[in-house]
Amino acid sequence: MNIVKLPGFCDVHVHFREPGYEYKETMETGILSAMAGGYSDVCTMPNLKPVPDSIENVKCQTCKIPADSLVNIYPYGSITKGQNGEELSDMEAIAPFVIAFSDDGRGVQSDKLMRAAMLKAKNSDKIIVAHCEVNDLLDGGYIHKGEYAKTHGHKGISSESEWKMIERDLRLVKETGCKYHVCHISTKEGVELIRQAKKDGLDVSCETAPHYLILDDGDLREDGYFKMNPPLRSKEDKEALIAGILDKTIDMIATDHAPHVEDEKNKGLKDSVFGIVGLETAFPLMYTYFVKTGLLTLEDLVDLMANKPRKRFNIKFTDIYYEWDLDAEYRINPDDFKSKGRATPFVGTKVYGKIVNSHK
Template sequence: MRTVYRNASIFEGGRFVTGDLVVDGGRIVSVGGEAADGGADRTVDLGGLHLLPGLVDVHVHLREPGFTQKETIATGTAAAAHGGYTTVCAMPNLNPAPDSPATLGVELAAIGRDARVKVIPYGCITMGQRGAGELVDFAALALDVVGFSDDGRGVQSEALMEEAMRRAAAVRKPIVAHCEVDDLLRGGYIHDGEYCREHGHRGISSESEWRQVERDIALAERTGCQYHVCHVSTRESVELVRRARACGLAVSCETAPHYLLLCDEDLQEEGRFKMNPPLRSRADRDALREGVLDGTIEVIATDHAPHTAEEKSRGLAGSAMGIVGLECAFPLLYTYLVKPGMLTLERLVELMSLNPRRIFGLGGGLQAGQPADFTVMDLGAEYEIDPAAFLSMGHATPFAGWRVGGRTMLTVVDGREAYRDPAFGR
């Protein structure tokens, strides 16, 4: 079916221009300008709304197989479409963990059956996703995964990580690392800062993150492996990545909206403020913002990590680590970084769509011949974040009640509607 989306503010050539988008057979035919009326099976007037390339999240936890009491492929990808995402990359802390073609096949079957958006899984680095022991067969998994990660655990052995990088480089896939030195955790669960000391909690040091980032960058230089750091939260990690990029290494990193908008001064004694890495200091938050502005941090991912309400009801000390983010990431960043002038809308699109596509070799974008993956946003819509309206099974977010602008009105994947706001007419 040939569809013409008329009168949109379309992201084209790095800027927004008024024009039309034509889709036929699940692919983009033309972008911008005024499309001819003839031959269209359907015309959708967007009334000047913003049309963006589909957002991409390279760090989500969809929980299936193994933990469907927290989230499923169906609910997680419904949440992704609700947030404007057309592609997500699923982390491997599952049961069974995707550490062989057989176990990966269980996840792929669920994706093929239930996914509303494109889902590309990660393979484990180690068997059982233990961060230790035996490495997976990288070559056997490479064709079906976006990269290799043991997210949730740092690979503790330097020798094991070096060999993993060599094997990943041989199959031309990135190592995507959760950086955490177990010996430096010491039972901590929030940032080792002033709030932690004043309220009698146990702290996670910044060194537990940046020390492993430092080690891995040296290994990436030695092996030639493409290396991506998950959920960077400390100023030291930002500086290490900055230096690596200045040396021309194939090193990249991501951070998440909560690390850019919150710090440990914002903590409350509730599980919705608990995640790993934890909310760090104001100085760390400011360094992350600077890293986004100067291009050191190229990707913003959500680390969407749903848990049951009971698991998140035990306060800071007892709750499970992880918050949800797919359905509020874009409006939060648009409202609190773009609208105040800290970041341009075009730069936000790069961070949430173009850069992850480029770094992870995902292709796509708003060009003729590419899959019709895009999202339509009403940047004038204002509302409060209400977790009860989420399509995710997880509702724990520190941003509940925040006032935001920007609402997903339509998400299209391969030319089909994956999400349509009830208020958006046909």
């Protein structure tokens, strides 16, 4: 055994599905999943019913949070009403009740609307957290537009659909002075744009997820468990993301934990819905593939999963700690998950690191 005590992690990108989609996940199962992964703080995305675009609708979510929860839950407010991309939400009113603003799952297509959102976010001292995707460049794709898509007859999502919106947003950040964060960055061009923006002094940050750092489109199977948005990109993109982690262009690890029921994920790559779960596998995967291989130190990983997300999003440091046995070896089995979701491309993957205790 090799027992270490680590602070609870902070994930700025999860989908807990309540209210509106409790058949996929509830606050209770999401909290249990977060605890099983060593998290004490999570930020919940706004693709809910109702969408948190007003004080009343934000409270529809916050009233569901158990008073005795050991996981702190920080809701996002939506950038646009109903996340429809046509009209801004009541940003000034909901700002005191949300961690930041996002339309995650959809990119804000209108330059004018995004600029207005950035100005309102700046006035409220909130971050714009962007799902970067140009709809006109999607072409009905559902996996990366690369060799696998070509050889297997699938429609591909171009890298350009991501980095073109990052490029647009960075221009608007320069104009407005807004704090800006890119969700689940997946392309080499996107990483380079953020790297240059930081050199230029813009107040920007970004996250990526373990699956983009470990897998690429060469690992794809005809299985909905491998379908997420953005998709698994090329080996070249993966290597650029790893370089971005190592040179600190990429600020943090987030999971984009997106649970669905089995009937939504067992329809293959084309017809399954986008999204996989990640809270319970993130640390073991990152520890196994990055710390045990010597690419990162354990301290580096704690920075990426605990310290840096808290600092960027102004989340107070946790008093929750988890004891991990770093020598515990096992294979990932979705039947062990606390989440309602089971979809992970890492089924059967051998990893190290298991929680043995938690305490304040």
